[in-house]
Amino acid sequence: MAVQQRPTWLNQLPSHSIFELDEQEYLEWSRINSRDNTKTSTPSASSLSAPRLGAGQKASFGLEDLQEEYQRANQGLSCMTVHRQDMYVAVGRQIRYANLSDLKSNVENNGCAAAAEYIEGKQHKILKIENIDFDIRRLITNQDGKLLAVVGDEKVVVVVLPKAIRQDAKAVQCRSFVVGEFYHINKGPSKVVKVLWHPLSQGYTHLLVMTHDSTLRMYDVGEDFDEPEQVLSFAGKWQKSSTYGLDVDHAASFCFGSKYSPWGQLAIYCLTQNGDVYMMCPIMPQNCVLKIEDLETIREQVEGKIRQSRTRSKLEDLEQKWLEDLLQSMESHPFSDEVVIVRNPDLRNAKVARQGPFLYQPAPIEPDDDDNRAYDILALETEAVGVLALAYSCGKVDICITVDPPSSRWALLSTATRKSGTYTLDDDDNDGDDDGQSEDEDHLPTLSVYETVDLGILKIFGTTNSSRTGGYSLVESRMSIPNHPVLVADSMYNDIFYIYHDTGAHYVLIKPWLDELTGIYEAASQGVPGLDSRIAKFYNSKTKSTVGCIVTTRPTKTSPPAPIVGFSVVTDAYLEYSLVLLTASLQVIGQELMTRPKATDAAIQSRPAQPSLTGSKDKDKEFYYCALSLPAFGSQDGLVALSGLPLQPKVVLPPGVGSAKIIVTEENLQFLNKVARGVRDSLRDVYTACDVAQQRLVAQEEEYKRQQTEVEKANERIKTSIQKKIQAQVTRQENQAELHKKLMTRVDELLRKLTEARGPELSSAEKAWALEVVKSERVVRTFDERRHKVQTQYEILKRRMQSSLNGNGDEVSGAVIRKQPVAGAGERSTSRSGHQPVVYERQPVRRYGTSQLQTVESALSVEAQLLDTTMKMVSNVTSRLEVVDISKD
Structure with a gap:
C-alpha cells in the first residue's frame, strides 16, 4: 500500500x-x-x-x-x-x-x-x-x-x-x-x-528609475511622484550629443553597493550594454538613514584625505563643506540609537561625478557571440572584499573583485551650465583644469576579474552563419533565442547568488574561495606577517565557484520557450528557507533549502585534536586520545549538496508538452545522454559519500567501544576511591535540597501575603471588618457632634461662672435687663414699624451659693474628662483609618 x-x-x-x-x-x-x-x-x-x-x-x-x-x-x-x-x-x-x-x-x-x-x-x-x-x-x-x-x-x-x-x-x-x-x-x-527602492530612505519612499538613455531619476513618492528629487546621468557628453555614426552605449542595469562599506552603501553601479561599469558616489536620498559608526568612518576618511593634501583645491573645499553640512543636519532616530537621520547636502557649484569606466584586470574571457550584451549587475553583501557579478545574454557571468573600494568624487559645474540651470558635468572634457573638473584616465577604478562562469546556454542555443562579401568570408556567431538574465542575491547568505533567464535558473556559490579571501582579510586586520605569499597562493590556487542548475525550462533547442519570469528567496521564520520560481506559463517551482550550521558549530569542528578523556593522574599513565580525526564528520557533497539545492536540475516544460509524442532526434539523444551522465556522476558522488560515511561509522564504532571500556574503568575507580566523597556530596545535596525546599516555602508564603496585600479584592472577613469600621466611624462621628455641643455649653457655663465670681457686669450687680416701654418717647424716636420705643431696666437676679457652684464645677470636670477620653478615641480611630483605606461597597 x-x-x-x-x-x-x-x-x-x-x-x-x-x-x-x-x-x-x-x-x-x-x-x-x-x-x-x-x-x-x-x-x-x-x-x-x-x-x-x-x-x-x-x-x-x-x-x-x-x-x-x-x-x-x-x-x-x-x-x-x-x-x-x-x-x-x-x-x-x-x-x-x-x-x-x-x-x-x-x-x-x-x-x-x-x-x-x-x-x-x-x-x-x-x-x-x-x-x-x-x-x-x-x-x-x-x-x-x-x-x-x-x-x-x-x-x-x-x-x-x-x-x-x-x-x-x-x-x-x-x-x-x-x-x-x-x-x-x-x-x-x-x-x-530597471527600478529599485533605495535601502537608506528614511520612510522607504525613494524610488530609483533607470532609463535606456543612462539617466537615473530618484523620486520621493511620499512627497512628489511627478518630479524627481535627483537626476543623475551616467552617459558621457558624446553620448548626449546628436552625432551620427556612433554606436550609442545604452544602460542595461544598475545596483547599490555593499552595506558593509561606509562609502559602498552610498555608491551606485551602472552597467552598460557593452559591459562597461560606471559608479557614482555619494548618492543618497534627501532624508537618509545612516549608522553612526559608518558616519564616523566617512568623517575620518574625508578629514584624513584633506590633511594629506598639500594644496587645497576647490573640490576639497566642497567636500569639506559637504561633510560639515552632513554632520550639521544629523538628527536622532526615533526608534534606534545606532542610526541617525541626515539630509543630503546641496552643493550648488558641483555635482557627483561619474567614475569609470572600470578597468578589467585581467580582461574577462569573451564568448563566441558577436551579439553578446550585458543585462544585469549585482553587488554582493560581502564584508571582506567587494564582489560584483555581471550577467550577459550568452550565459556568461563575470565575477569581479573591486580592487579600489568606493570613494566619493565630485565635479565642478561650468559657468555656462550653472547659468542655464542644467547639471551637465565637465568631467569628460580633458582640458587639464586644475580645479578637478576633468576626469583623469590614469586614476580609473579597477575591477579584478576573478572568474568567468559559463552557464552552458551558448553551447545549446548558439548558431553560426557564414556569408561571403567581396571575396571575403564572414562568420557570425550569435544566440538563436533571446535571453534576458537577471541576478538575484540570497537574502540569508552573502556568498551565493542566483541567475534566472529564458531557459531556466542557476546558482553560483562563491564560498569556496571567499572563505580563503576572508581569512586573508582578517589576518591583514590583525597585522599577521606573510600576507603577500598568502595572496599569491590564493590567486595561484584558482579555486572555482560552485555552479549548478536549479531548473531548466528549455533543455533543447527545439523545446518550446518557457522563460522564468519570477524568482524569490523566502527567508521567513515560519515559511522557512526556500526558493519559489514562476514561469511565463504560470508554472510554479518550489525548492526547500537547508540552513547552514552556525559559525560557533563550525569553529568547534575546526579546532585541533585535543585529549577528551584522561586516565589517572599518575605519570606512568598516558592520556586518552580520541581516535577520530577532526574536524568533525559533516555532510557529504553527494548526500546533502549545497544546502538542499539539487544535484540535477528539474526539467519543467510548458503545459501539454510532456504528454506530446516524443520524436527521436540527435539533439534529444544528446540531451538524454547529458542527463544520464549527470545522474551517473551524482550517483558516483553518492556512492563515494556512502563509502566515506561507512568508514566513518566503523571508526566511530571502534571509538565507542574504547570509550565504553574507559568508562567502565573510570566507574570502578570511582566506586573504590571516591565513594565516600560522593556520599558526602549526596548528603550535602540532600541538605541543600531540603533547605531550598524550606526557602521556597517561605518565599511562597511571602508571595502569598504580598499578593493578598496587593490584591484588588477583599476576603469576606476583611469586608465584615470594613463594615464594623464604618459603623464605628458613624458612632465616633455622633460622639464628635455631641462633644462639640457639650463643649459649647461648657464654655457658656464657664463664662457665666467667671462673671458670677468676679461680680462685674450686669450679672454681678444682681440685675437682669428687662425691656420697658417709655412714655412720650414716640415723638422723639419711632421705629419704622410704628412700635413704641423701649427702655431696658435692671432687674434683680438670683445669686448661687457656694455649694451649688461646687456641684456645677464637679459636673463640668466630669464632662471635661469624658470629652478628653472621647477625643483620644477619635484620634486613635482616625489614625487607624488613615493606615487602611477601604472603599465602601
Whole structure:
C-alpha cells in the first residue's frame, strides 16, 4: 500500500488558485499574448471557450489550458514577487495577492483532506488598481511592504497596499499613482530599464528609475511622484550629443553597493550594454538613514584625505563643506540609537561625478557571440572584499573583485551650465583644469576579474552563419533565442547568488574561495606577517565557484520557450528557507533549502585534536586520545549538496508538452545522454559519500567501544576511591535540597501575603471588618457632634461662672435687663414699624451659693474628662483609618 506524502505548502503551491484563470482572465491573457507576439486578430470567446466550457467542465483554467496560446508567446506577461509572507503575482494586467502563511497553516496542520479542501477554494485576492493599463514586466515591494512598484516598459506605477489586505474582500481597492509620467510615457530614449527602492530612505519612499538613455531619476513618492528629487546621468557628453555614426552605449542595469562599506552603501553601479561599469558616489536620498559608526568612518576618511593634501583645491573645499553640512543636519532616530537621520547636502557649484569606466584586470574571457550584451549587475553583501557579478545574454557571468573600494568624487559645474540651470558635468572634457573638473584616465577604478562562469546556454542555443562579401568570408556567431538574465542575491547568505533567464535558473556559490579571501582579510586586520605569499597562493590556487542548475525550462533547442519570469528567496521564520520560481506559463517551482550550521558549530569542528578523556593522574599513565580525526564528520557533497539545492536540475516544460509524442532526434539523444551522465556522476558522488560515511561509522564504532571500556574503568575507580566523597556530596545535596525546599516555602508564603496585600479584592472577613469600621466611624462621628455641643455649653457655663465670681457686669450687680416701654418717647424716636420705643431696666437676679457652684464645677470636670477620653478615641480611630483605606461597597 502506497504511503501518502504529507502535504507541504511548497508542493501544494502550484495548485493554488492564484495561478488559475477563469474564462474572462483566460481570454484577456490570450489576447495580450497574441497581440504582442503575432499580428493575428484577438481570439474570440467562442473559439477559445467552446472546447473548454462544455457540460460538466470546470469554470476555471489551469496550466493544461494554456498550451495553444502559449506556443505563440516568446516572452510571458507574468511576474511574481514575495515579501516576507505575502505573494504578489501579475497575470497580464492584473495583480493578485495571497498570504503564504495561511497556505501553510491550512495545508500542513489540518491533514490531507483539509488541505485538499483548502486548495480547491479560491484563496487569492485581486488588487483593483486604476492606472494599470500596460503590460506588467516586474513587481517590486519596498522594504516595509507598504508600497508596490509596478513596472512596465514605459510606465511605473506605485501602489499603496492597504494595511488590512488580509481581512478585505476578494477584490481589494488600492490607491495608485504614476511616477514621472512626463519623463517616461511615450518617450523612446526613456524606456524603463530597471527600478529599485533605495535601502537608506528614511520612510522607504525613494524610488530609483533607470532609463535606456543612462539617466537615473530618484523620486520621493511620499512627497512628489511627478518630479524627481535627483537626476543623475551616467552617459558621457558624446553620448548626449546628436552625432551620427556612433554606436550609442545604452544602460542595461544598475545596483547599490555593499552595506558593509561606509562609502559602498552610498555608491551606485551602472552597467552598460557593452559591459562597461560606471559608479557614482555619494548618492543618497534627501532624508537618509545612516549608522553612526559608518558616519564616523566617512568623517575620518574625508578629514584624513584633506590633511594629506598639500594644496587645497576647490573640490576639497566642497567636500569639506559637504561633510560639515552632513554632520550639521544629523538628527536622532526615533526608534534606534545606532542610526541617525541626515539630509543630503546641496552643493550648488558641483555635482557627483561619474567614475569609470572600470578597468578589467585581467580582461574577462569573451564568448563566441558577436551579439553578446550585458543585462544585469549585482553587488554582493560581502564584508571582506567587494564582489560584483555581471550577467550577459550568452550565459556568461563575470565575477569581479573591486580592487579600489568606493570613494566619493565630485565635479565642478561650468559657468555656462550653472547659468542655464542644467547639471551637465565637465568631467569628460580633458582640458587639464586644475580645479578637478576633468576626469583623469590614469586614476580609473579597477575591477579584478576573478572568474568567468559559463552557464552552458551558448553551447545549446548558439548558431553560426557564414556569408561571403567581396571575396571575403564572414562568420557570425550569435544566440538563436533571446535571453534576458537577471541576478538575484540570497537574502540569508552573502556568498551565493542566483541567475534566472529564458531557459531556466542557476546558482553560483562563491564560498569556496571567499572563505580563503576572508581569512586573508582578517589576518591583514590583525597585522599577521606573510600576507603577500598568502595572496599569491590564493590567486595561484584558482579555486572555482560552485555552479549548478536549479531548473531548466528549455533543455533543447527545439523545446518550446518557457522563460522564468519570477524568482524569490523566502527567508521567513515560519515559511522557512526556500526558493519559489514562476514561469511565463504560470508554472510554479518550489525548492526547500537547508540552513547552514552556525559559525560557533563550525569553529568547534575546526579546532585541533585535543585529549577528551584522561586516565589517572599518575605519570606512568598516558592520556586518552580520541581516535577520530577532526574536524568533525559533516555532510557529504553527494548526500546533502549545497544546502538542499539539487544535484540535477528539474526539467519543467510548458503545459501539454510532456504528454506530446516524443520524436527521436540527435539533439534529444544528446540531451538524454547529458542527463544520464549527470545522474551517473551524482550517483558516483553518492556512492563515494556512502563509502566515506561507512568508514566513518566503523571508526566511530571502534571509538565507542574504547570509550565504553574507559568508562567502565573510570566507574570502578570511582566506586573504590571516591565513594565516600560522593556520599558526602549526596548528603550535602540532600541538605541543600531540603533547605531550598524550606526557602521556597517561605518565599511562597511571602508571595502569598504580598499578593493578598496587593490584591484588588477583599476576603469576606476583611469586608465584615470594613463594615464594623464604618459603623464605628458613624458612632465616633455622633460622639464628635455631641462633644462639640457639650463643649459649647461648657464654655457658656464657664463664662457665666467667671462673671458670677468676679461680680462685674450686669450679672454681678444682681440685675437682669428687662425691656420697658417709655412714655412720650414716640415723638422723639419711632421705629419704622410704628412700635413704641423701649427702655431696658435692671432687674434683680438670683445669686448661687457656694455649694451649688461646687456641684456645677464637679459636673463640668466630669464632662471635661469624658470629652478628653472621647477625643483620644477619635484620634486613635482616625489614625487607624488613615493606615487602611477601604472603599465602601
